[in-house]
Amino acid sequence: MPDYIAFLRAINLGATRKFPKADIAAATEAAGGRDVETYINTGNVRLTTSLRSPARVRDALEQAYLADRGFEVPTLVFTPREVRELTERGLELRDGSGPGARHYVTLFHAPPDPAAIANLLAIDVEGERVVVEGRAAYTLIDGDIHTSRLLAAKEYAALGEGTARTITVLRTITEKWC
Template identity: 65%
Template sequence: MPQYLAFLRAINLGAKRKFPKADIVAATEAAGMTDVETHINTGNVFFTSTLRSPAKVRAALEKAYATDRGFDVPAIVFTPEEIRAITERGTQLRAVNEDGARHYVQLFHEPPPQGAVAAAQALGLPGEELVVEGRAAYALMPEVAGSRLTNSKEYAALGQGTARTITVLQAIVEKWC
């Protein structure tokens, strides 16, 4: 049976968007998924499904999550192989930039538009680097809070996604991939 990972966007960030792990598991099972597990409380979900299309998996999850929560919960779906490749690339980039930089990976439903990628990469901000490959954008910066890159309109134009640290992705790969 196909295995998938879903990365949920914009949950557990405030009082109105709570989605506890036990409820994520129950809603994921209600969507027809099996062998459901979560990792930390930021919406990282592993499961198996009889569905063979990530788009169908996403639609089923988002419908079940909205029904359960009463608000939209975008789910960005990958196969374990895709997440392993994204994490390996992120680990390579981190090895080249071991100067204490923070390293986040923004995950997207679709690859960002090339024009938006070019504009964001053209910012050339000192100490901040952006590499976009496929459905992942790797952002390396000294501090997240003061990042001119991730707070720019050019970065926002990459599209709606959800970010994870490379450390979290490495733990997920070790656990599920």
């Protein structure tokens, strides 16, 4: 049976949308997941399932999470190979940036529209850079994520629904599960 890695979006933020790791694991098992593992409270899940495509895994997980929580939990599903490849690319980009740069990787369900990518790349923000490849946008910021003009831009939002992780989290997930 194939392994998958799921990244849950917009959970454990503030007083609402709580989804503890133990509950995530139980709901993942209810969706047919086996050998379920979680990593930190941002919604990183490894599972084995008889389902044969990331899209089918996503549908099963989102239905199970909705049934468990009572709210939608957008879920992005990748194979371990895909996570390893996007992490390796992210580390390459990080190594080419200045010391102290923060590096975030936004993961998407599908590759963003080329026109949306072009509009985003047309923005020039000092100390901020983005590279969009496949289902990932690699954003390197000299400052803080909360004050990033690039991440707050409507052109970034136009890439589509995604969830962000630091390159450090992705590296750890790759070491543990890939």
